[in-house]
């Protein structure tokens with residue numbers, strides 16, 4: 001069995017840099033992680049062992065440590081001000097591409113537009129994106145678009161939305177709102193776009209796909225869904241130990257990829273385990 005990897009996969013620079021900042025912090029016991037730094041149980045338990053406190057995502061009570069670490073997903077300015085006015089020192093690891101999405105949302109809002117965000121309403125990044133807006137709605141995709149009481153609409157997306165879903169959502173908002181001038185800012189991040197494109201190439205070349213990533217990782221589940229949409233069966237695992245050899249019976253070419261919160265060493269372990277099942281490793 002050949003094991004093929006896409007051109008882009010795994011941990012993005014935003015998550016990697018946030019993790020590096022946490023790892024470099026000299027006094028973890030002084031810090032509360034404001035939500036999950038990465039959707040990866042292995043990493044989160046290592047951080048806990050180092051002394052970081054963790055506040056569950058969406059939990060709004062004020063941390064009791066003197067410092068609070070904002071994750072790569074960012075928070076709204078309102079939330080940042082609330083933390084600062086409580087006397088907390090902020091360790092900010094917001095990804096620069098999430099900051100760009102915030103700037104886009106603020107621009108559309110300042111133009112007086114009703115803002116439509118394409119993404120998952122309960123995702124921490126989206127809560128941060130809409131937290132400073134005056135009029136907005138979050139839609140998961142084209143099917144949730146409606147007519148809005150607005151003559152000017154602005155559309156942007158969660159950074160990890162698939163480009164195809166975003167395009168379909170924009171078209172649907174336009175169709176439902178012929179009365180409105182519509183301005184679109186594409187805020188899908190480059191690592192997400194690269195990974196989707198790399199995956200499309202890979203899916204055309206394999207019979208099955210293994211996706212490595214946390215159970216709560218949205219982009220990992222997106223990778224699985226993309227494979228299924230392309231008619232390629234997919235196996236989602238968190239580690240090499242979860243590989244079931246019987247799943248690969250009859251498979252000659254298997255693809256391997258990983259979500260943005262997967263550690264390179266975890267991916268490597270899975271890669272080695274797949275290669276050990278049988279065959280010669282190769283890349284597309």
Ligand code: SF4
Pocket residue numbers: 012013014015072073095096097098159160189190191192260
């Ligand atoms: S997925 Fe994109 S926006 Fe989110 S942290 Fe990674 S690079 Fe930044």
